[in-house]
Amino acid sequence: MNVRGVVVEAEDPKTVSTQYGERELCEVTVRPDRGRGEPTTVTLWGDWVENAEQLEPGMELAVYDAEERTYQGETQYTTGSDTMVVVEPDFIVDVTDVRAWVQCPRMYYLNKIDGLPLAYPVVKGTIVHEVFGDLLRGRDLDTAVEEQVEAAGLELGLLGRDRESVRQEVRDHASAIEGWLAQGRLTGGDGAATAADSSERDFSPAESEWRSEMTLISERYGIKGRADAVRRGMPVELKTGKNTRREPRFHDKIQAAAYALILGERAAQETSAAEMMGDGGATASTDSPSALAAAPDTGTLLYTKNAAVERNEESGDLSPAKEFSIGSGLLEFVLRERNAIAAMEYDTAVPTGYEADARCEYCFEQDTCMAVAGRLDQESKAGTVGSPIPEAEREYFESFYRAIEAERREVHREYAKLWEQGSTERADDDRALVDLEPTGQRKIDGGRWELRAEGTGATSKIREGDVVLASDGHPIRGDAELARVERLGGPPPDVEDASDSPASEREIVVTADEPVELRRLDIYPSELSTDRLLTALHDAVLKQPSPKKDVLFGRRDPEFDRPEETFIDNNPAQDEAVRLAVGAEDFALVHGPPGTGKTYTLATIVRELVDRGERVLLSAFTNRAVDNAMEALVEQGFEDIVRIGTESGVREDMQRFRLEQTGEPDELASDLRDAPVVAATTASCGSRIVREQAFDAAVVDEAGQLTEPGTLAATNLAERFVLIGDHQQLPPVVRAENELQESLFERLIQTHPDAGVLLDRQYRMAQRIQAFPSRAFYDGQLRPASGEVAARRLDDLDGVDSSALPEHLRDRVVFVDPDGHARGNTNPEEADAVARIVEEFVSAGVSRADIGVIAPYRAQVAEISQRLDDAVAVDTVDRFQGSSKEVIVVSFVATGELAGPIFEDYRRINVALSRAKRSLVLVGDADALSTDDTYAKMVEWAR
Numbered sequence: 009m010n011v012r013g014v015v016v017e018a019e020d021p022k023t024v025s026t027q028y029g030e031r032e033l034c035e036v037t038v039r040p041d042r043g044r045g046e047p048t049t050v051t052l053w054g055d056w057v058e059n060a061e062q063l064e065p066g067m068e069l070a071v072y073d074a075e076e077r078t079y080q081g082e083t084q085y086t087t088g089s090d091t092m093v094v095v096e097p098d099f100i101v102d103v104t105d106v107r108a109w110v111q112c113p114r115m116y117y118l119n120k121i122d123g124l125p126l127a128y129p130v131v132k133g134t135i136v137h138e139v140f141g142d143l144l145r146g147r148d149l150d151t152a153v154e155e156q157v158e159a160a161g162l163e164l165g166l167l168g169r170d171r172e173s174v175r176q177e178v179r180d181h182a183s184a185i186e187g188w189l190a191q192g193r194l195t196g197g198d199g200a201a202t203a204a205d206s207s208e209r210d211f212s213p214a215e216s217e218w219r220s221e222m223t224l225i226s227e228r229y230g231i232k233g234r235a236d237a238v239r240r241g242m243p244v245e246l247k248t249g250k251n252t253r254r255e256p257r258f259h260d261k262i263q264a265a266a267y268a269l270i271l272g273e274r275a276a277q278e279t280s281a282a283e284m285m286g287d288g289g290a291t292a293s294t295d296s297p298s299a300l301a302a303a304p305d306t307g308t309l310l311y312t313k314n315a316a317v318e319r320n321e322e323s324g325d326l327s328p329a330k331e332f333s334i335g336s337g338l339l340e341f342v343l344r345e346r347n348a349i350a351a352m353e354y355d356t357a358v359p360t361g362y363e364a365d366a367r368c369e370y371c372f373e374q375d376t377c378m379a380v381a382g383r384l385d386q387e388s389k390a391g392t393v394g395s396p397i398p399e400a401e402r403e404y405f406e407s408f409y410r411a412i413e414a415e416r417r418e419v420h421r422e423y424a425k426l427w428e429q430g431s432t433e434r435a436d437d438d439r440a441l442v443d444l445e446p447t448g449q450r451k452i453d454g455g456r457w458e459l460r461a462e463g464t465g466a467t468s469k470i471r472e473g474d475v476v477l478a479s480d481g482h483p484i485r486g487d488a489e490l491a492r493v494e495r496l497g498g499p500p501p502d503v504e505d506a507s508d509s510p511a512s513e514r515e516i517v518v519t520a521d522e523p524v525e526l527r528r529l530d531i532y533p534s535e536l537s538t539d540r541l542l543t544a545l546h547d548a549v550l551k552q553p554s555p556k557k558d559v560l561f562g563r564r565d566p567e568f569d570r571p572e573e574t575f576i577d578n579n580p581a582q583d584e585a586v587r588l589a590v591g592a593e594d595f596a597l598v599h600g601p602p603g604t605g606k607t608y609t610l611a612t613i614v615r616e617l618v619d620r621g622e623r624v625l626l627s628a629f630t631n632r633a634v635d636n637a638m639e640a641l642v643e644q645g646f647e648d649i650v651r652i653g654t655e656s657g658v659r660e661d662m663q664r665f666r667l668e669q670t671g672e673p674d675e676l677a678s679d680l681r682d683a684p685v686v687a688a689t690t691a692s693c694g695s696r697i698v699r700e701q702a703f704d705a706a707v708v709d710e711a712g713q714l715t716e717p718g719t720l721a722a723t724n725l726a727e728r729f730v731l732i733g734d735h736q737q738l739p740p741v742v743r744a745e746n747e748l749q750e751s752l753f754e755r756l757i758q759t760h761p762d763a764g765v766l767l768d769r770q771y772r773m774a775q776r777i778q779a780f781p782s783r784a785f786y787d788g789q790l791r792p793a794s795g796e797v798a799a800r801r802l803d804d805l806d807g808v809d810s811s812a813l814p815e816h817l818r819d820r821v822v823f824v825d826p827d828g829h830a831r832g833n834t835n836p837e838e839a840d841a842v843a844r845i846v847e848e849f850v851s852a853g854v855s856r857a858d859i860g861v862i863a864p865y866r867a868q869v870a871e872i873s874q875r876l877d878d879a880v881a882v883d884t885v886d887r888f889q890g891s892s893k894e895v896i897v898v899s900f901v902a903t904g905e906l907a908g909p910i911f912e913d914y915r916r917i918n919v920a921l922s923r924a925k926r927s928l929v930l931v932g933d934a935d936a937l938s939t940d941d942t943y944a945k946m947v948e949w950a951r
């Protein structure tokens with residue numbers, strides 16, 4: 009029997025005498041059904057009391073395989089021998105965090121706020137893990153070592169390591185693995201070879217029951233992680249350290265046992281699914297194994313350094329592989345520790361080290377731990393050093409820490425949707441591509457797999473280059489692998505005339521470590537960006553010098569030493585912006601409404617800074633903006649740029665600037681170190697590689713779209729910074745509602761208006777088009793940059809004759825009410841009208857590539873796309889930010905009473921309305937729109 013509910017009360021533990029002696033128990037009252045059900049009592053016995061003591065009203069508690077009894081007519085539950093208790097099951101704890109927590113709760117916390125540094129042991133560890141995966145996939149040892157060391161070229165170069173010595177070291181580690189694998193191949197691996205096992209003699213590892221790098225997510229226990237390998241259903245973990253004892257280290261066992269817990273859950277699910285199939289889809293048989301009983305009973309730790317230890321120096325057990333048995337006691341312990349983390353995180357508390365049996369004397373993190381505790385005024389078992397930072401800074405740290413953790417919970421909600429939502433619901437929510445038809449798979453370089461399938465033509469948030477969960481039907485319960493999306497529809501690159509093969513238009517191609525029957529792709533919720541926000545916050549508050557913090561915290565005004573020069577002679581505001589940016593001793597802010605030459609000004613700023621001998625970090629929220637800024641630099645004749653990014657992230661014409669990570673360490677490192685301009689997204693600024701770099705100035709575009717810690721990721725790396733953006737356009741993309749929604753740009757422009765310049769001349773919209781956005785969003789300060797811009801008309805375009813348009817479409821701004829009906833997030837009549845309007849413009853001579861259609865919802869985007877040629881760009885506002893078209897058609901979808909601002913936020917409507925140069929057509933229900941003040945004014949303007 010499973011019970012799950014919201015904790016109403018947890019009583020104090022009591023000790024009672026039982027037939028087994030004195031035992032502790034704790035009674036917990038929960039309300040099932042997320043707090044809506046009638047209260048019921050669950051009695052937690054023995055070791056589970058530890059978790060009961062951590063409970064607080066409001067937390068969720070799940071008790072699996074509880075025993076049920078009736079007491080005075082009331083049904084009660086109690087823990088029995090197979091029972092597993094989970095605190096806050098929706099909080100998804102990473103396996104490596106459980107391991108760190110068991111070592112020391114403060115270690116868990118420090119790892120979380122400081123991230124992994126660029127350090128040789130970390131890089132070597134990654135290489136050895138990659139080689140391990142390669143060996144499992146049947147690759148030759150020398151090739152694998154060679155290629156993986158090569159692939160880490162840049163990191164090794166930055167660490168001053170030469171390739172040959174690293175190769176040697178990795179080979180030593182890898183030969184331990186290979187030796188062990190070879191032994192496994194001969195004997196079946198469990199050391200108890202039998203005649204039957206000899207049939208396996210010729211199997212290469214790839215063909216035996218090995219899975220490398222298995223992504224495991226548990227809906228039952230709220231744990232996730234990536235097991236290095238799973239062999240015959242049992243976890244294998246690789247450690248690049250040495251261990252000359254017979255037994256694996258305790259916290260290493262914890263990690264393997266945590267995977268075993270999830271593997272047990274999967275095995276039990278598979279059994280019950282198989283049984284359900286067996287009895288024709290009826291109920292699962294009651295004697296299917298419990299998840300606990302189905303967990304593998306053995307784990308293996310591979311200490312690869314053991315093989316390289318000098319035998320005459322060390323005594324002890326030098327065999328690299330150490331097996332250990334996993335009993336239910338260990339699995340329960342792992343879960344209790346996981347629960348302790350979830351309970352502490354419930355109110356975003358900070359661990360002290362007293363929560364578990366931390367031993368500080370031998371801890372290599374002791375100094376850091378004491379310093380962090382001292383500066384943030386935290387309690388720590390290790391003690392503290394130094395004096396606390398100012399209170400305002402501590403408050404800032406704490407409030408952003410909480411905000412980022414709230415965001416993390418939202419990411420966890422995304423995980424939960426993987427099992428809570430059915431496949432259709434996920435597809436409707438744009439989180440998955442379902443009903444794919446597998447069309448083939450083949451092995452590619454490096455032993456990886458290319459998987460292909462035919463899509464249904466449906467769209468989702470999944471994009472090429474994304475890492476997704478590829479599965480045979482269910483991302484958690486089915487066979488699933490992390491995969492990279494290589495292609496999503498469109499003609500295959502090697503077929504010139506795709507019209508011969510219409511099927512290929514829907515072809516989906518992904519690559520993965522292991523083959524999966526490709527039937528479904530799901531968005532993989534990643535905590536990477538939340539992790540990076542935390543490290544940026546940590547670096548800003550704990551690592552930045554005081555003078556820099558003084559301006560950030562308003563203790564000092566930013567200073568300027570403006571040059572007298574003229575930089576841009578035809579636009580005074582832009583010119584002033586460059587002067588301000590070049591003369592900034594702390595920071596400068598450039599506020600650029602749509603089309604006002606932000607990118608042009610930014611490129612001038614970067615060039616001028618470099619001319620003055622400064623090293624510049626050029627950053628922005630999206631890859632697209634980074635590429636655009638680079639393009640503007642190239643147009644101004646500046647090419648000395650190194651671009652950090654993945655192949656799929658960087659635009660084709662900017663690939664030539666991209667820094668390869670693979671190759672000769674020295675060369676790669678100096679390519680990066682010597683570059684006067686390094687360009688990277690703010691997310692990449694938090695990577696191990698960029699986080700190590702230092703700059704004189706950071707120039708950040710799209711700063712209005714960045715959270716405050718997101719901006720800090722870039723500004724932390726430089727002495728001074730220039731933020732360019734517009735807080736009246738798209739705000740930061742965050743899920744939680746808290747201070748992350750306000751950008752640093754917006755905060756600073758409000759507190760230090762003198763440090764900012766408003767670019768007030770726009771080079772895009774005809775005067776008639778700019779009128780409303782200028783009035784509604786920029787206090788009427790926007791004006792056309794020239795008479796030519798103000799007077800823009802369709803007829804100026806080659807081959808266009810606006811008199812061929814129907815009368816009602818001839819004005820520069822028009823409103824069309826097609827009398828449609830919204831159905832959910834679509835409005836088919838409106839989609840018909842949009843398609844007709846687009847065709848009218850095409851008939852009047854406008855090229856399809858010059859027309860853009862914007863709709864508030866992806867469903868309506870899909871609805872309209874079906875009716876139009878691919879050459880017309882149809883998308884949501886977010887995808888249009890930063891671009892423009894000659895003609896823009898906006899579909900509003902909504903009919904009836906408006907529930908909110910349709911485009912989520914008025915800033916989005918500003919973006920939508922300001923993309924058009926010569927013609928803007930608004931398609932919507934005038935009555936519905938007029939129920940909202942802002943829209944009413946817009947309709948009035950457009951009519």
Ligand SMILES: Nc1ncnc2c1ncn2[C@@H]1O[C@H](COP(=O)(O)OP(=O)(O)OP(=O)(O)O)[C@@H](O)[C@H]1O
Nearest residue numbers: 576579600601602603604605606607608771890891
């Ligand atoms: N001072 C200038 N003199 C001449 N042309 C300019 C000047 N500033 C900008 N432009 C031109 O105006 C156009 C818009 O400039 P840019 O792309 O830099 O605008 P933006 O503000 O970045 O646009 P968005 O709002 O889309 O981000 C470009 O074609 C650019 O070359």
